Amino acid sequence: MPKETLETELLYLDQQLCFRLYTASRLIIRAYQPLLKELDITYPQYLVLMLMWEWKDKDQESSTVGQLGQRLQLDSGTLTPLLKRMESKGLLERFRGLEDERERHIRLTDQAIAIREKALAWMQLAREGERTKGLDLEALSGNLDALIDSFS
Amino acid sequence: MPKETLETELLYLDQQLCFRLYTASRLIIRAYQPLLKELDITYPQYLVLMLMWEWKDKDQESSTVGQLGQRLQLDSGTLTPLLKRMESKGLLERFRGLEDERERHIRLTDQAIAIREKALAWMQLAREGERTKGLDLEALSGNLDALIDSFS
DNA sequence: AGTTATTATATTGTGCGCAATATAGTTGTT
DNA sequence: AACAACTATATTGCGCACAATATAATAACT
Numbered sequence: 001m002p003k004e005t006l007e008t009e010l011l012y013l014d015q016q017l018c019f020r021l022y023t024a025s026r027l028i029i030r031a032y033q034p035l036l037k038e039l040d041i042t043y044p045q046y047l048v049l050m051l052m053w054e055w056k057d058k059d060q061e062s063s064t065v066g067q068l069g070q071r072l073q074l075d076s077g078t079l080t081p082l083l084k085r086m087e088s089k090g091l092l093e094r095f096r097g098l099e100d101e102r103e104r105h106i107r108l109t110d111q112a113i114a115i116r117e118k119a120l121a122w123m124q125l126a127r128e129g130e131r132t133k134g135l136d137l138e139a140l141s142g143n144l145d146a147l148i149d150s151f152s
Numbered sequence: 153m154p155k156e157t158l159e160t161e162l163l164y165l166d167q168q169l170c171f172r173l174y175t176a177s178r179l180i181i182r183a184y185q186p187l188l189k190e191l192d193i194t195y196p197q198y199l200v201l202m203l204m205w206e207w208k209d210k211d212q213e214s215s216t217v218g219q220l221g222q223r224l225q226l227d228s229g230t231l232t233p234l235l236k237r238m239e240s241k242g243l244l245e246r247f248r249g250l251e252d253e254r255e256r257h258i259r260l261t262d263q264a265i266a267i268r269e270k271a272l273a274w275m276q277l278a279r280e281g282e283r284t285k286g287l288d289l290e291a292l293s294g295n296l297d298a299l300i301d302s303f304s
Numbered sequence: 305a306g307t308t309a310t311t312a313t314a315t316t317g318t319g320c321g322c323a324a325t326a327t328a329g330t331t332g333t334t
Numbered sequence: 335a336a337c338a339a340c341t342a343t344a345t346t347g348c349g350c351a352c353a354a355t356a357t358a359a360t361a362a363c364t
Contacts, residue, residue, distance in 0.1 A: 010275045017292070029174065053163060104314090217344095
């Protein structure tokens with residue numbers, strides 16, 4: 001048995017915010033599987049779609065790998081192959097920047113724009129059968145934003 | 153532009169709890185890298201160590217893959233190769249259950265028990281330079297527990 | 305203009321996460 | 335005992351994450 005019980009408890013899983021975040025994240029991503037399976041994409045691919053749908057609402061038709069990476073906190077080692085897979089599935093086009101040929105630009109295809117409606121319908125249904133009834137989502141989101149901000 | 157702006161906002165990243173969790177989780181795991189690099193392990197391997205250190209305090213010297221998986225919410229497809237890597241690094245022993253030979257038991261080596269002190273010292277230091285000053289960790293943990301519970 | 309530094313992305317390699325399936329050991333039934 | 339059902343773990347395959355490095359285009363400097 002350790003000498004100082006109070007101190008070793010620092011390492012117990014129930015004391016670890018990180019483990020809670022890691023577990024909560026994976027569990028909720030699992031809850032998206034029915035939608036993701038229907039759309040035939042993965043969760044990170046869904047994030048790219050959501051981001052570009054949103055930017056399209058703001059009249060930005062294309063994005064660079066760097067812009068996506070900054071918003072999603074993902075680097076090119078993750079995004080480059082992910083975007084290639086999405087391209088090969090017909091969800092987006094990849095093309096070089098005209099003024100700066102180092103840049104790789106991404107633009108959604110009509111097919112990718114079309115499935116937004118499916119996602120929206122699913123989210124509206126999911127909101128009905130909400131499993132987060134008892135908790136303060138505002139407070140949780142606020143705390144997570146503060147956390148993300150201080151670790152960015 | 154979409155017809156019903158209020159509804160499409162359901163799909164905006166800032167409305168997504170899941171994206172916050174996913175990002176917060178990855179950012180905080182990154183913050184553990186200095187420790188993990190020093191111990192020459194990964195974050196999921198660190199979780200296994202923490203769990204088995206804790207169980208050892210409670211006089212449980214060994215665990216099965218199933219017990220680890222239940223607590224960490226990970227399946228054998230993740231744990232089996234992870235535990236083999238930990239075994240090959242000399243952190244643990246893997247052996248079959250005596251009464252039930254389907255069970256794979258895990259026991260930490262002295263080397264794995266020894267590095268607990270390093271982890272503890274690092275955590276104590278990290279607590280000093282805490283980056284989570286401004287937020288209510290109690291409330292955050294409570295909300296995450298409720299979330300994890302309802303999605304388990 | 306030619307050289308150096310910087311920037312944007314791509315590549316490589318390792319280790320998860322997880323769905324799907326396989327295998328081997330155990331339990332229950334007749 | 336034989337066989338079916340069940341259980342615990344292992345295997346396979348794919349797609350992230352991310353560190354480390356490479357490559358190519360641009361910018362900055364002299």
